[in-house]
Amino acid sequence: MPPISQRKLVVFDFDGTLVDSMPGIVATARAVMHRHGWTDEELGDMSRLVGPPFPQAYSMVYGLSEAEAQQVTEEYRAIYAGLGRDGWPLFEGMDALLGDLKAAGKLLGTASSKREFLLRRGLETNGVLDLFDFPMAKLSDHGDSKVAALGRALAAAGVDGSEAVMVGDRRFDAEAATSCGVECVGVLYGATAPRSELESAGCAAIADTIDDLRRILLG
Incomplete structure (x- = not known):
């Protein structure tokens, strides 16, 4: 080789x-998870979401069901797609x-x-x-x-x-x-x-x- x-x-x-x-991913995911009732204490280190594929990352990191992870991902993407290059x-x-x-x-x-x-x-x-x-x-x-x-x-x-x-x-x-x-x-x-x-x-x-x-x- x-x-x-x-x-x-x-x-x-x-x-x-x-x-x-990472800043854009974390900020967007935090906003969506807040909508679903999660507190910052429960969310902890959200950089763990950077790397694994979505929607599976929400199940891996936070134990969401497949349906919950898919819903959160759809809401996340609706926001994230609008961030533009700054994201x-x-x-x-x-x-x-x-x-x-x-x-x-x-x-x-x-x-x-x-x-x-x-x-x-x-x-x-x-x-x-x-x-x-x-x-x-x-x-x-x-x-x-x-x-x-x-x-x-x-x-x-x-x-x-x-x-x-x-x-x-x-x-x-x-x-x-x-x-x-x-x-x-x-x-x-x-x-x-x-x-x-x-x-x-x-x-x-x-x-x-x-x-x-x-x-x-x-x-």
Whole structure:
């Protein structure tokens, strides 16, 4: 397997990796959960919602039934979709890194638990959609996954796992990568997970900053 800096395809997670969406996600989810009678004390650390797919995240974190999670998700999306770019700004320096990766001849993809139309909107409103060769995300809330999105990126690029690297901020990214035979680089600059989570998930490298990530991906 070639060094990470020599991999042909770089696949990014979206939330917490490309964009600083945690404040918008948490604020929107908090408002919706308040409507449903949850207190701030009961909600606790809502950053736990960043990473797992919706609507399942509400069941995983708060024990909501499938029907309750779906209802909360629909209300959440009605608000979140209207936030615009302020709800999902690129991390500072990410646009330059993406440009450098393209200049180095890399193919760029995404594998996100977001629905595909929201992913594309997020990339487009940040002015970077054209940099991505294979922007992949969930096609539906049921019967699709980050593993499937990553698999579609690999297939579209015509590469196997040894020629690709996944970049993500949560264990879900590393687990999806492992399922597809891809190594994962974990990132900490979004403060969505502790280093221990990424280490336990088997990340091949961990970047504290965008500059760290550039060194890992480009050498």
